[in-house]
Amino acid sequence: MTAEPTLPEAARRGLRRPLAMTRLGLVAERVARTFWPLWTLLILAAALLMLGVQDTLPLEVVWMLGVAIVANVIWAASWGVRRFSLPTEAEALDRLDRTLPGRPITAISDSQAIGGADSASRAVWEAHVLRMAERVRSARAVRPDLRVSDRDPYALRYAALLALAIALLFGSILRVGSIAEMAPGGGGQAAAAGPSWEGWIEPPAYTGLPSLYLADLGESVEVPEGSSVTLRLYGEVDSLHVMETVSARAGDPEAASGPVQSFEITQPGRIEVEGRGGRSWDIAMAPDAPPAITVTEPAERAEGGEFRQPFQASDDFGVTGGRVTITLDTDAIERRYGLAPDPDPRDPIVVDLPLPISGDRSDFTGTLVDNFSEHPWANLPVTLRYEVVDAMGQTGASEPISTPLHGLRFFDPMAQAIIEQRRDLLWTRENARRVSQVLRAVSFHPEDAFPSQSLFLRLRVAIRRLEAGIADTPLDLERQEEIAAALWDIANELEYGDLSDALERLRRAQERLSEAMENGADDAEIAELMQELREAMDDYMRQLAEQSQGQEQQQAQGEMQEITGDQLQEMMDRIQELMEQGRMAEAQELLDQLNRMMENMQVTQGQSGQGQQSPGQQSMQDLQETLRDQQGLSDDAFQDLQEQFGQNQPGEGRQPGQQGQQPGQQGQQPGQGQQPGQQGQPGQGQQPGQGGEQGQGQSLADRQQALRNELERQRGNLPGAGSEAGDAARDALDRAGRAMDGAEDALRERDYAGALDRQSEAMEALREGIRNLGEALAQEQQQDGQGQASTDGDTQGQQRDPLGREPASNGRIGSDEQLLGQDDVYRRAEELLDEIRRRSGDQLRPEEEREYLRRLLDRF
Known part of the structure; x- marks a missing residue:
């Protein structure tokens, strides 16, 4: 044991506070290390009592657990007492001294052993003592080390603290008193002290309402339907009874006196605890209202043929689910042509x-959005019934709503005919023969209706599949669905076509808009078609700008109509405005005028061109030629596929008047058997290495290989390296090359269906590459054009725009040239005045409008 040092009185006074604090820290350390099992057991016991474990476990288990805890508490207390000892002052001084440099407390407690008679030696010793005394003044109390992890490696103390935290959150300190009732005679003491029961009413979880403690409630209580009641009775058996009329359980005297009572509230009534300290409550049940749903707006057709209809749903505690059931309204259908027979049975549509993913579902609005364009009931009258369900399983439904099942509409006449026959085929399989006859009739002259030979051939294959299916047996469901899918794809391609060519896309958009105006399309369809026309116009103008780079200026041989991009947008805005006002004739006239302007538009450039194309334009033309060649090769592969299907049926696939010639020869096929841009393409005539006896599959494979090699050459010479658009173009051409390789392998194996899939991928990648290359060239042109004030042959520093117009004066954007010739201006003015006079005399128009028109006539 450390000897207590003898300190000078001055030094002891300076160390009084840090010494006392250090000594208290030592006491805390020894208490923590010797009594941690004791306080761990006490904390665990308190947590179990607050959680009410003694109320849920059997009495025998509670007694055994209590005895075990008490025995362990006694052992832990005795173990701690035996090992605990109070720290002495010497131990505190030693710990404090160890924290100071040079151990100054020990130094000033020592005395000089030798040299006491030597004055010099005494002076040195006194200086040393003074220096150590200075260090003692800086002493601070040492922090105690309360860690006991070396004695509690399993962290049992933390487990006990966690249990106590849970008890504080979810338990009650009042439950600790129930342990006294389990002791002998405890029941009487509890009865004398107060009520010997407790109970709760728990509303259904979906309501989110809190539990109610019966002892805190008044005599009248209102609770939601489906709430559950739990009552616990303490004390002697049969001293308390529970009487209730709120549940449907049968009266059982033994159950009424049981220690635990649980039942569900299904009706209003009364709950009573009979006996000493008992109480009663009148229970009023608040019924759970069923959910409700209403449709707020009529259904409409959105972009892409989407069906949209807003609705509003509500419930007192929130909607948990909902659906809409769509059934065909046969009474509202005009039963003629293909719809005259009774339809095949078909299940209702359930969506x-x-x-809402988050938030309150007690009152919300939503929109049903789905696309039923491919369903057999698309655009037919249907009946919709909306339903919602709450947590109790109650259902609320809307009134039946009659509306067309809006879907995608087709404006191309041939596409309309094919979609109508597809609908008739899906209506009933009895229409199969009629559908095949109608499809043969409408495709009698394919050159007038089909933009490409492959579409016609695909339709012929579908017709033959349909006729083969009804030749011997009724048409089966699998073939019915297969043919319907094929007709859908053909109609889509007829409607939207191959839109890689900007001018063709523009013409197609104008045709679809004209058809929509004639057919009385709604506002949503008009807006969608106008957006399509604007996008097509933007693509066409961008292509004109790209093609104008490096081209030689061409002079017009007659009057050339010129128009700015802003004026084009104004014309399209005017067209849309007229259509929204219902003035379809004027809108159609303005659309025809726009069409004539686009046809007469000429692309020119400044006089600096010498008729030589830039490398970028040459690459663009080469890629477009490759795309046309690939399309022609795909048409030939599809023709071989058609022949493969009909190889045992001579004459199949020939049109009347063809004299036995296959499609693609000089018959009445589109393009006279020659695809656009196919002149001089690989495969026209004899291919290198193609002998007369060589099979057609090998010939097509050689042509595909030649196209692949040509594409690789073009990819190596592609401009725009380093730019994002240029790199994207190279990646797209690389994908096209891989697809061509796959098509070549499929052709050599005579797998024409697989070859067509790979060729379709190649064409799509080629189109993407062409678009990316156009963007790269446009970026280069924009960068090259900055800072150039003049070019050769243009001394004023001005250049014509891609449409061949001189810039306006004073630096304005646009043109000072007249949009129409002088004669056209006068003619148009006369037409406008005549129209104003006619409308001003129309008695069916509002008086305000006719007054406005009369003011216009007076002014002009």
Whole structure:
């Protein structure tokens, strides 16, 4: 044991506070290390009592657990007492001294052993003592080390603290008193002290309402339907009874006196605890209202043929699910042509309603969005019934709603005919023969209706598949669905076509808009078609700008109509405005005028061109030629596929008047058997290495290989390296090359269906590459054009725009040239005045409008 040092009185006074604090720290350390099992057991016991474990476990188990805890508490207390000892002052001084440099407390407690008679030696010793005394003044109390992890490696103390935290959150300190009732005679003491029961009413979880403690409630209580009641009775058996009329359980005297009572509230009534300290409550049940749903707006057709209809749903505690059931309204259908027979049985359409992912579902609005364009009932009258469900399983439904099942509409006449026959085929399989006859009739002159030979051939294959299916047996469901899918694809391609060519896309958009105006399309369809026309116009103008780079200026041989991009947008805005006002004739006239302007438009450039194309334009033309060659090769592969299907049926696939010639020869096929841009393409005539006896599959494979090699050469010479658009073009051409390789392998194996899939991938990648290359060239042109004030042959520093117009004066954007010739201006003015006079005399028009028109006539 450390000897207590003898300190000078001055030094002891300076160390009084840090010494006392250090000594208290030592006491805390020894208490923590010797009594941690004791306080761990006490904390665990308190947590179990607050959680009410003694109320849920059998009495025998509670007694055994209590005895075990008490025995362990006694052992832990005795173990701690035996090992605990109070720290002495010497131990505190030693710990404090160890924290100071040079151990100054020990130094000033020592005395000089030798040299006491020597004055010099005494002076040195006194200086040393003074220096150590200075260090003692800086002493601070030492922090105790309360860690006991070396004695508690399993962290049992933390487990006990966690249990106590859970008890504080979810338990009650009042439950600790129930342990006294389990002791002998405890029941009487509890009865004398107060009520010997406790109970709760728990509303259904979906309501989100809190539990109610019966002892805190008044005599009248209102609770939601489906709430559960739990009552616990303490004390002697049969001293308390529970009487209730709120549940449907049968009266059982033994059950009424049981220690635990649980039942569900299904009706209003009364709950009573009979006996000493008992109480009663009148229970009023608040019924759970069923959910409700209403449709707020009529259904509409959105972009892409989407069906949209807003709705509103509500419930007192929130909607949990919903659906809409769509059934065919046969009474509202005009039963003629293909719809005259009775339809085949078909299940109703059931669509889940969209519900809020988060937030309150007690009152919300939503929109049913789905695309039924490919369903047989598309655009036919249907009946919709909306339903919602709450947590109790109650259902609320809307009134039946009659509306067309909006879907995608087709404006191309041939596409309309094919979609109508597809609908008739899906209506009933009895229409199969009629559908095949109608499809043969409408495709009698394919050159007038089909933009490409492959579409016609695909339709012929579908017709033959349909006729083969009804030749011997009724048409089966699998073939019915297969043919319907093929007709859908053909109609889509007829409607939207191959839109890689900007001018063709522009013409197609104008045709679709004209058809929509004639057919009375709604506002949503008009807006969608106008957006398509604007996008097509933007693509066409961008292509004109790209093609104008490096081209030689061409002079017009007659009057050339010129128009700015802003004026084009104004014309399209005017067209849309007229259509929205219902003035379709004027809108159609303005659309025809726009069409004539686009046809007469000429692309020119400044006089600096010498008729030589830039490398970028040459690459663009080469890629477009490769795309046309690949399309022609795909048409030939599809023709071989058609022949493969009809190899045992001579004469199949020939049109009347063809004299036995196959499609693609000089018959009445589109393009006279020659695809656009196929002149001089690989495969026209004899291919290198193609002998007369060589099979057609090998010939097509050689042509595909030649196209692949040509594409690789073009990819190596592609401009725009380093730019994002240029790199994207190279990646797209690389994908096209891999697809061509796959098509070549399929052709050599005579797998024409697989070859067509690979060729379609190649064409799509080629189109993407052409678009990316156009963007790269446009970026280069924009960068090259900055800072150039003049070019050769243009001394004023001005250049014509891609449409061949001189810039306006004073630096304005646009043109000072007249949009129409002088004669056209006068003619147009006369037409406008005549129209104003006619409308001003129309008695069916509002008086305000006719007054405005009369003011116009007076002014002009």
